[in-house]
Each structure stands twice: as C-alpha cells, then as structure tokens.
Amino acid sequence: MASQGDQELPSRAKEEEGDTNAPSKNALKKAAKEKEKAEKAAKRQEQERQQKEQAEANETSKHLYGPIQSMSDRRPVQKFTELAELYDAKEDQEVTVDARIHNARVQSAKLAFLVLREEAHTIQAVIAEGGTNKISRQMVKWCGGINAESIVRATGLVKQPKEPVTSTSISNLELHIESIYLISEAAQMLPVQIKDCMRAPPMNEEDSKDEPEMDSQGLPVVSLNARLNNRVLDGRTAANQAIFQLQSGISNLFIEFMNQNRFTWINSSRLAGAATEGGAGVFEIKYFETKAYLTQSPQFFKQMAIAMDMKRVCEVGPVFRAENSNTHRHLTEFTGLDFEMVIKNDYHEVLSFGEKLMLYIIRNLQERVEFQRLTKVVDQVFPGAGDFKLPSEDSALRLTFADAVKLLNEAGIEAGEFDDLSTLQEKALGRIVREKYSTDFYTIDKYPSAVRPFYTMPDPANPKVSNSYDFFMRGQEIMSGAQRIHDYNQLCERMRANDPPLAPLSEGFRHYTDAFKYGCAPHGGGGLGLNRILQFYLGLPDIRFATMFPRDPGRLAP
DSSP: OOOGGGSOOOOOOOOOTTGGGOOOHHHHHHHHHHHHHHHHHHHHHHHHHHHHHHHHHHOSOGGGEEEOSSTTSSOOOSOOOOGGGGGGOOTTOEEEEEEEEEEEEEEETTEEEEEEEETTEEEEEEEESBTTTTBOHHHHHHHHTOOTTOEEEEEEEEEOOSSOOTTSSSOSOEEEEEEEEEEEOOOSSOSSOHHHHTSOOOOOSSOOSSOOSBOTTSOBOOOHHHHHHTHHHHTTSHHHHHHHHHHHHHHHHHHHHHHHTTOEEOOOOSEESSOOTTSTTOEEEEETTEEEEEOSOSHHHHHHHHHTTOSEEEEEEEEEOOOOOOSTTOOSEEEEEEEEEEOSSOTHHHHHHHHHHHHHHHHHHHHSHHHHHHHHHHHTTSTTTTOOOOOSSSSOEEEEHHHHHHHHHHTTOOOOTTSOOOHHHHHHHHHHHHHHHOOSEEEEEOOBGGGSOTTBOEETTEEEEESEEEEEETTEEEEEEEEEOOOHHHHHHHHHTSSSOOOTTSTTTHHHHHHHHTOOOOEEEEEEEHHHHHHHHHTOSOGGGGOSSOOBTTBOOO
8 A cells, every 4th residue: 555655646637738838808999900000100191192193193293302312303593683683673574583491481371471581692492282283382382391401493473562671681572482492401400590690799899608598689699719610600680691792792893993903913822942021920821842931911022023023013802910819809820911012203103192092992883783782681680780971072181190190189098199099099090180171081101210121221311200101090000001121221221220120131131122122113902901990881790791701719610
C-alpha cells in the first residue's frame, strides 16, 4: 500500500491552448471603434478629394493664378510697367507689374486686397469675384494667402478708387487684378517684419544697446543693430529704397558736374606698399610674402596724375580708415568723391569750384521731381529730411577759420585761434550759421597749418595758416581740401619737420616725392564723403542709415 507521501495531489484541468491570448471585451470594443473611426476618416478624405476635383473642374480662373515653376511656363509679356510709372497712369490702362506683396488681406469670400511694392513705390491691388475674367472665390482666397515679401507678376486695369488710398505712395490710383502669378515665395516667418522696419528706431547721440522692445504705442522696435544684421529685409523698406536711390543720384550729379567741366576719370589703386599719410590709421594686410596697406585716400595718386599733365582728374571709390571711432558719423570704409585740378592764378579757384560742385548737387536734389519724391518718402520716417537750407544767391557762404572762431566765442563757446574745432564746436557753429545766415551748407577757409597734413600749402603771407578749407552740412564736415605743395624741396622740408618726422626718400614716399622732382604744376583739390553728404542732407541720425553695408570697428558682416 502506498504511503500518504506517495499519493498524487489533485490537479486543475489545463486551460485549452490559446485561451490566455484571447482579447478582452474592452479591447474588442476599442478595436471596433478604431475601425469605425478609420473608415469615417477614409470616407471624409474621399469626399474632400471628390469635392476638390469638382471644385477644380468648376474652377473658371485656374489659368489666371498660381505659381510659375519656370519663366517659360507663361506666354512672354511684351511690356512691363514699373510702379514708378503709375503715378500718372490713365484710367482703364492695362499694365503688368512684377512686385513684392507688401501685405495681403481677405475682406470676404468675394474680395481681397493686396499692397504691391516695388522699390520705394506702393499701390493697392483689388481682387474681386466675377468680372470679365470670371475670377473665382478660390482665386480670391489664394491671393489673400500669399506670404508677405513674395514676388508676383500681376496684370490688371488701373482704376481710380472711391477715396484716396492714404497707406500707399500711389494714392490716387489702384490696380484691379485680372491675373496674378507667384514668381518667388517668401518664408512665412521672417526675422524682422518690414512694417516694423518702416519706423525709425529711437536714436540718441550714441546708439543704445538697451533699446526697449516696444515703443510708447506698443509697437515693436527694431534696433539699428537688428536692421543691419538683416540688411536684405531692412533694405526693402520704402525709406531705404529712397535713401539709396538718392545716394545713386548724388553720385550721378557728381559725375555730371565733372563731365561738364572736362575732368578726366581715373581709377587709382587701393593697395600701397607702405603706410603713407602718417601711418597711424591704415589697415595692414598680407600681400604674398610681404605686407601691404589699404590706402586712406587716393590723395597721392591724384597728385601724381597732375604731375603726368592731367590737368583735371576725379574718381569715385572706397576709402579705408583704421580708426577705432564708434560714432554716428564714422566708418572704417566709406565712398569718396575725389577731384584734383591745376591752379592758374589763385588756390581759391579750387575752393570756388568745390563750392559750385556742392551747390549743383544740393540744388538738383531739391529741384528735380524724382529727387523731391524720394526725399518725401524719407521724410515720412525721418522728419526734417527735406528741410535743408541754402542761400538764395548762387554763391555759398564762406567763412575764414578766424571768422568761425569769432562766431563761437561770441556765442559763449570757447575756441582757440590755432586749435582744430571739435565735433561739438562744429555742431554749435552749424546752428549759429543756420540761424544767422539761413544756410545749412558753408565752407571754412584758412585752417591753421598745424592741424593740416604735411602736403598742405602754407599761406605765403602767414605760414601759421594754410591754403586749406573744409565743407560743412548741418554743422558737420563732409569734405577736406587744400592747395598742395608742388615744389619738391619745400615738400621734403615739410615732411622732415612733420611730427613725427617723415622720410621723403623712403620706399613709402619715394615715388610720390619723385613726381615733384620732375616738375609739377600748382594744384589743389578735395575729397568728399558720399555717405556723409547723404546723411547730412537728409538729416539721418546715423551714417549707417546712409550706407548699404556699413563697416565700423564692430561690424564686418553682412
């Protein structure tokens, strides 16, 4: 008989194979719901697809709008119109323009408005359902959804609005769209908004790094630094377009005047083998196995051209100054407008020529219609841009340095007879001159010899002063000029007496001084700063506003 320990314990019957994997009732319900949901989604997608196909089939204007994949997609346009030409356009004139979308808004399912922008010019465009071309609601909706800053090609009829459109530069006309195609789409999110860049940032004497994020009206503030970091976008504002078109205008007026007076255009080198003109403010660069320097001005080359018997020379080009000046009017690179000419009788021939040049530039900026229009655009952002005073007579106000010192002292501002004027003194003098003589442009003659470069001709009657002059706009210097020393021995003597002394026979100066050893006619000239002329004519608070891609001690990009 088996013992109790040998007896088998009762056991539960084994569950049938697979019972442990059977889904629960909750899982079955969930799966059924998911299946039903998926079926509904698929049905909805199919309905949407059918609706889209039906809408496309019924779309009467699909050929009138949409992206242009390549310029060959559409029939070539025979004639394009620029927005600048539309100010005097005729009613019902059909035009085709390529422009940016400044903004877009849908008024209703049947109506949308765009503002088109090209350079400094803007016009309102209207897209309405129906019409001769049977514009559809889909087209209206598509137009209202185009990203700002995208480039479009729009064809339409010029119409007169019921009321002037005060938000656009072309206020008396609008464009009724017949077709519109997307040439280049801009990103939906931009680092800065063009509309915010259209307002001038708060500017003090020095650019504040702690500018507020919002202005007093709660609108975003785009600092000067942020603008320069996003110059491509900032440069699209109407004010900036106008500023740089005016800059181009100043260059062209300079060219016009020089050509009228039979000057020869030269293109001098910006590289030198030695640090000339004193040597302190030059950029040193590697030039193969040796050193080279970026020139501070074309001064030496202009004088050497005169020694070549070129009686009148001029040029436009970059000027480099390695000066660690972080002010509202200094750059390490700017554009120079330079001239040099032979003197026949008296060095005032050169001074008078320079004065006539500046009066020609400023009067044409004030009197030509295209420049007046551009100045008004700038004035909307920088009030006072058009408020530049000139004397009524044809000659400029000319003061001697002694006159300038006297005016300052009479106003209670201390100035020395043989000390150079400081920036604050120059600005104060500008205010005094404007109030007393009603002009923002004037010249100062006969500067002390001690504050001028070694090649400046001293006044034969009083060697303590020189045959030199500066030009001023709104109390700030835009040009420095003088009669140059043309006698070889006198030039070498002045160089050796310079502080610090300069070696006229050294490698850096030998070719320059040799030009006078071989005989050179009496001559003089000057160098104008294009950026400063633009800045002070418009009254811009910082020279960087007048420079497309400024370079200063803290900026090398973009």
